[in-house]
Amino acid sequence: MxxxxxxxxxxxxxxxxxxxxxxxxxxxxxxxxxxxxxxxxxxxxxxxxxxxxxxxxxxxxxxxxxxxxxxxxxxxxxxxxxxxxxxxxxxxxxxxxxxxxxxxxxxxxxxxxxxxxxxxxxxxxxxxxxxxxxxxxxxxxxxxxxxxxLYATQRPMLWICGECGYMHTSNEAWNICPLCGASQGEVELHLPFKKENI
Ligand SMILES: [Fe+2]
Ligand SMILES: [Fe+2]
Known part of the structure; x- marks a missing residue:
């Protein structure tokens, strides 16, 4: 056909x-x-x-x-x-x-x-x-x-600045990055994924 x-x-x-x-x-x-x-x-x-x-x-x-x-x-x-x-x-x-x-x-x-x-x-x-x-x-x-x-969690998480890479573990991400001054919106997200799909 x-x-x-x-x-x-x-x-x-x-x-x-x-x-x-x-x-x-x-x-x-x-x-x-x-x-x-x-x-x-x-x-x-x-x-x-x-x-x-x-x-x-x-x-x-x-x-x-x-x-x-x-x-x-x-x-x-x-x-x-x-x-x-x-x-x-x-x-x-x-x-x-x-x-x-x-x-x-x-x-x-x-x-x-x-x-x-x-x-x-x-x-x-x-x-x-x-x-x-x-x-x-x-x-x-x-x-x-x-x-x-998105930027405040029940248990402490590792937050990483998407601009300069500054890292800190806490329940909440910073408002202004202590290293480079980037805003909170630049902080990397903690994304979920489905392991069975990998
Ligand atoms: Fe899609
Ligand atoms: Fe698609």
Whole structure:
């Protein structure tokens, strides 16, 4: 069967469009974080935005390899357009990542397998695992941002200045770095990850 007649062909195009948009939404959220003085948070969000852009690149490349260059691909799909405060956007991102990790990409992988595209199914599964970690990170960031625990913790933690590398263990990060004078927003975050996904 011609590849362009398969569901997997359309799903790659959907995945490409979705990842491009996620990357852009996160860039906008990172900019918002930057404007509010949360530099380390902005860097984390930018790294995730870069991940999404590279997922888009993988899907684009896979589509080209299997179907060749196309002038036009018509897809029926819906994409999130929610936006709000920085706190809202972190929550929206966690919800979107969860949907990608638990519904969208597992379904794309299942269909790809059914259609006999094992290697493409593997790509969808690999991306789903990354999105699962993105969900965990955004979920943590949203909760920590909301309850003020981004830089204040129950037990002592090692805080590191993202600018000069100054380190100190305490329950709360400094407001102004004692070594270089950088603001609290530059202090590196304590990000969680799912060990089973590694
Ligand atoms: Fe992605
Ligand atoms: Fe993601």
């Amino acid at each position: 011609d590849f362009s007649g398969t569901q997997t062909y359309l799903n790659l195009a959907r995945g490409f469009a979705g990842e491009c948009q996620a990357g852009m939404r996160y860039q906008l959220t990172a900019k918002m974080a930057m404007q509010q003085g949360y530099e380390a948070l902005a860097n984390t969000i930018r790294t995730i935005a870069k991940n999404e852009t590279n997922h888009a690149r993988v899907f684009f490349k896979t589509l080209l390899e299997n179907a060749g260059s196309r002038d036009d691909i018509r897809i029926d799909a819906s994409f999130p357009f929610h936006a709000g405060t920085l706190e809202d956007n972190l929550r929206f991102a966690a919800i979107d990542e969860q949907d990608e990790a638990e519904n969208l990409y597992p379904e794309f992988a299942r269909i790809a397998k059914e259609e006999g595209f094992g290697q493409i199914a593997l790509k969808f599964e690999q991306v789903a695992k990354v999105e699962e970690n993105h969900k965990i990170i955004f979920g943590y960031l949203h909760e920590a941002f909301k309850d003020g625990s």
